Amino acid sequence: MSQHLVLTFLSYITTVPAPNADGMKEAKETPYTNVSGEKTRTTNESALRYLLQELKGEPISRIFVLASKAVRGEANRFISAEMGGKQVTHLEYFRERMRKFIPDIDHCMPEEAVYPYDESETVEEALRSVAKMAQWIQEFKQGREDVILHVDLTGGMRSTNMMMLDVVRLLEYSGVRIEHLLYSKLDHGTGMGTVEELGNVYELFQLISGAEEFVNFGSAKALKDFYQKQTLPPQLQRLLNAMDRFAEEIKLCHYGQLEQAIVELHDAIEGFHAEAGDDVQSLLMGRLMARIRKEYRELIAERKLDDLRVIRWCLEHGYMQQALTLYTERIPEYMGEHGLIRQTAEESERLERLVSEDTMNRNRWFYLLNECLPRTDRVDKHLKKYCSLIKDNAIQSIRKKRFDMETWWEEMAAFLADHSLACKDEQRLKSQLALLNDLHSNPHLLRELSNPVLNPIRAVISHLGQEMAELEPESKRLKRLEQFLLTEMKNEDLCKWMPIPCFNDDLVRQYPHGARAHEMILDGIFAPSIEESTFLSIMDKYVRLKDERNHSNHARHDQGEFSSAQDLKDCMVEGLNELEQAVSGILPASAPDHAR
Numbered sequence: 001m002s003q004h005l006v007l008t009f010l011s012y013i014t015t016v017p018a019p020n021a022d023g024m025k026e027a028k029e030t031p032y033t034n035v036s037g038e039k040t041r042t043t044n045e046s047a048l049r050y051l052l053q054e055l056k057g058e059p060i061s062r063i064f065v066l067a068s069k070a071v072r073g074e075a076n077r078f079i080s081a082e083m084g085g086k087q088v089t090h091l092e093y094f095r096e097r098m099r100k101f102i103p104d105i106d107h108c109m110p111e112e113a114v115y116p117y118d119e120s121e122t123v124e125e126a127l128r129s130v131a132k133m134a135q136w137i138q139e140f141k142q143g144r145e146d147v148i149l150h151v152d153l154t155g156g157m158r159s160t161n162m163m164m165l166d167v168v169r170l171l172e173y174s175g176v177r178i179e180h181l182l183y184s185k186l187d188h189g190t191g192m193g194t195v196e197e198l199g200n201v202y203e204l205f206q207l208i209s210g211a212e213e214f215v216n217f218g219s220a221k222a223l224k225d226f227y228q229k230q231t232l233p234p235q236l237q238r239l240l241n242a243m244d245r246f247a248e249e250i251k252l253c254h255y256g257q258l259e260q261a262i263v264e265l266h267d268a269i270e271g272f273h274a275e276a277g278d279d280v281q282s283l284l285m286g287r288l289m290a291r292i293r294k295e296y297r298e299l300i301a302e303r304k305l306d307d308l309r310v311i312r313w314c315l316e317h318g319y320m321q322q323a324l325t326l327y328t329e330r331i332p333e334y335m336g337e338h339g340l341i342r343q344t345a346e347e348s349e350r351l352e353r354l355v356s357e358d359t360m361n362r363n364r365w366f367y368l369l370n371e372c373l374p375r376t377d378r379v380d381k382h383l384k385k386y387c388s389l390i391k392d393n394a395i396q397s398i399r400k401k402r403f404d405m406e407t408w409w410e411e412m413a414a415f416l417a418d419h420s421l422a423c424k425d426e427q428r429l430k431s432q433l434a435l436l437n438d439l440h441s442n443p444h445l446l447r448e449l450s451n452p453v454l455n456p457i458r459a460v461i462s463h464l465g466q467e468m469a470e471l472e473p474e475s476k477r478l479k480r481l482e483q484f485l486l487t488e489m490k491n492e493d494l495c496k497w498m499p500i501p502c503f504n505d506d507l508v509r510q511y512p513h514g515a516r517a518h519e520m521i522l523d524g525i526f527a528p529s530i531e532e533s534t535f536l537s538i539m540d541k542y543v544r545l546k547d548e549r550n551h552s553n554h555a556r557h558d559q560g561e562f563s564s565a566q567d568l569k570d571c572m573v574e575g576l577n578e579l580e581q582a583v584s585g586i587l588p589a590s591a592p593d594h595a596r
Contacts, residue, residue, distance in 0.1 A: 003147045004058060005137060006051065009066040009117075009164060011043040011155030013090045018081035025078045027093065030186065032193040040193070041082075042094055047152035047182040049101055050195040054180065060102060062140055063109040066133060066163075067091050068119045130163055134170040141176060150180040153198060169205065178202075204284065211288040215295045218317050220247040227281070235272050236282050242268035250314070253325045259305035266300040269293055307334045308576050315569050324549045327572055329366065331542055331579070336365030338583045340535065343526045368526065369539070370546075374519035378503040382419045386501050387491040389415060390429075398437045399482050405434065422504035424512055429499045432456045436482075443474040446481075459497045460485070511536040513543035530582045538582070541575040 015025040027041035036053065040046045052060070070076055071090035079087050083096055091114070099105045115133050118125070141147045149171060153164050172178050181198040203226060210222030220243040227240060242264040249258040272282075272289065299306075299313045307330040314323035335341055343351065354372070355364045362371070389412050397403035409430070416422055423429055435456045439445055445453055449461055449468060461468055464484060471477045489497075502508060502515035511518075514536035521527060521535075528535035548562055562568040 001058060001146075003061045003141075003144050004055060005140065005147060005149045006048065006060055006063045006152065007066075007133070007137065007149060007164065007167065008044050008047065008063065008152035009155040010068070010071045010091060010094060012068075012070050012076075013042050013093060015078055021081045021085075023079060024081040024085060026081045027097070030191070030193050032184070032195060034195055035193075041097055043154050043184055044094065044152055045097060045101075046184040046193055046195055047154055048098065050182060051150055051152075051180055052101060059104075060108050062113055063105075064133065064137055064140075065091075065109065065114045066117045066129070067114050068117050070119065072116060126163060127166075130166045130170070134167050134174075137167075137171055137176065138174055146177075148177050148179045150182070151178070152182050152184075154182070154184040165202070165205075168202070207284060208288070211285075211292060214243055214247070215291055216317060218247055218250050218313075218319065220244040230281065233279055233282055235268075236285060239268040239272045239285070250319060250322060253322050253329075255305075255326075255330070258310070262300050262305050262310075263303055265296065266303045269296065269300070307331070308580060311572065312576060315572060320565055320568065323572060324545060324568070327542075327575070328546045328549045331575075332365040332369045333363050334579065335538070336368075339529055340538075340579075340582055341365065341368070341526050342529050344524070347525055369517065369542075372520065372525060374516065375523045375525070376519065378519060379421065379501055382415075382421060382501065383491060383495070385415065386421075387494050390433075390494065390498060391486060391489075394433050395436065395482065395485050398433065398440065399486070401440055403433070403437050405430065405437075408433075416501060416504070420504050421501040422509065422512065423499055424502050424515070425499035428456070432498055436485075439478050439481075443478050446474040446477040449477075457481075457497075460489075463493075463497075507533060507536055511540035513541075513547075514539040516543075534578065534582060538575060538578050541571055541578075545571060545575070 014028045016028050018024040018026040029039040029041055030046070031039045032046050032050070035046050035049045037049070040049065048060075048063075071094075073089065077087050077089050078093075079085055080093055083093065088096065095105055095109060098109070102108060113136070115129065115136065117129055121129070137149065149168075151164060151168055153161050168178055168181070181202050183196045183198050184193055185196050186193045206222060206226045210220070210224075210226050213219050213222045220240065223240060224244060227236075232240070242261070246258075246261040246265045249261040269289070269292065272285070299309055307326065311323050311326050311330075314320070314326065351364055351368055351372070355362070355367050358367060358371075389408075393411065394403060394408050397408065412423070435454070445451060454461060460481065464480065468477055468480065471480055502512060503519050505518075507518055508515045510533070517539040518532075518536055521532060544561055545568075548568060562571065
């Protein structure tokens with residue numbers, strides 16, 4: 001059986017002289033059209049008796065009362081004829097009066113369920129009362145199943161309804177189920193009262209919250225929940241379907257479906273504006289459409305999917321992973337489609353052939369910028385020596401406990417300079433070697449393989465997997481680690497786990513992650529139609545963001561480049577700005593002769 005709770009703000013009782021009872025008073029009687037039995041004598045009584053009728057015999061477990069000074073005050077006591085001449089406060093009268101209808105009133109409305117409210121308190125103190133009452137109800141709910149709260153919004157001062165609704169919203173947010181919201185209305189012309197259900201009025205909060213949720217987060221869940229049990233006019237149903245489809249596709253990043261969802265959302269919003277009906281639900285939604293239309297204007301204005309606009313929308317609404325995915329997958333295509341990349345007929349033909357053979361069905365521009373390699377072997381012919389300097393010089397010296405970072409780096413730097421190479425991430429390489437060196441002095445660092453200190457070599461540890469976990473003590477783990485690095489790790493594996501060298505010139509030094517694109521430009525595979533420095537700046541950010549996406553998608557232990565979501569967002573925004581400027585023609589075109 002459900003546990004039924006009631007929250008009420010106790011009203012000051014209107015009293016009149018009792019007939020034939022000198023000096024005694026009685027509460028004024030009021031008949032209610034939908035409360036059976038005798039007339040009511042207190043305002044809150046009407047709501048409670050109506051609720052008892054609706055519960056059809058199910059008992060009320062607890063009545064929580066906000067009681068002002070006036071209803072608790074000794075100065076406001078009166079001699080009640082109904083109570084046999086007993087002198088009572090308004091609170092005491094209410095309790096005794098309700099005993100007729102709830103015999104165990106002392107159990108379900110104990111003193112600890114009455115919250116003393118001071119009507120003269122400040123706004124801050126009133127908020128404290130709201131929070132305190134919500135806390136009381138939450139504490140009572142703990143450990144009880146199927147708890148339902150019913151609320152009487154009738155009593156109290158003019159500001160009371162706002163306070164009561166605040167309590168209800170707090171409780172609903174924390175998971176308390178709200179059912180009946182009641183208001184006792186009196187027709188002064190007829191003297192008749194009616195208890196009204198305010199559920200539909202209260203649900204307006206949910207509608208507004210749903211619209212706000214869609215505006216801020218692109219989610220249609222609250223709107224669906226609000227409208228799920230209602231029969232809606234066609235134009236409103238179409239709008240909700242379009243909102244829901246957009247919300248789903250933006251989460252899933254299905255590009256083709258997202259494009260169609262944006263078209264549908266555009267048409268539904270404009271269609272609703274043109275055909276809005278006169279029914280209550282359409283009128284209510286109509287009042288919210290100006291904000292929705294304003295927030296989505298840039299995204300849907302042209303009735304098509306614009307990659308940069310969608311990515312910006314995702315960033316502004318907190319969809320970082322979706323923004324990162326769309327940036328990684330769509331920016332190459334955007335660059336190609338908007339003419340930032342040019343190819344000779346021969347190179348274009350070659351690319352088409354490669355793409356046609358691609359089993360992963362990647363688009364041509366993504367394939368070009370991510371899969372194609374430079375023709376000139378500027379790095380590979382020196383890779384063996386580079387790996388030897390790391391394995392045979394650095395790691396071997398570490399193993400023999402005679403490694404000196406400064407001396408070793410001088411040798412590495414000289415080699416790189418002699419062959420116009422640069423280390424792609426010098427800081428990362430040094431941190432990896434420094435950690436390996438430190439493990440000889442502090443092998444206990446390998447005791448917990450999840451230790452974040454080990455992140456620089458996390459990929460190698462993960463590759464050895466369970467084998468490392470089963471080795472004890474730590475010295476055996478260190479020995480196995482060094483054995484793998486020196487004798488088992490192939491050069492191609494080393495280049496996966498440690499920074500690889502890249503061709504070095506002024507542009508590569510400035511944009512190290514654009515090195516491969518720079519070499520492809522030198523080889524005539526393609527040419528940018530904008531300044532190469534701008535193109536490489538865009539590519540440098542793209543490669544860094546693609547690497548970050550790989551870190552997050554594969555749940556790697558090692559930390560990516562970006563230490564905060566804001567840093568990641570700033571990089572994407574900067575890249576989007578560069579792309580927009582390039583496409584708009586603000587930056588002049590300049591391509592090398594071989595691509596013209």
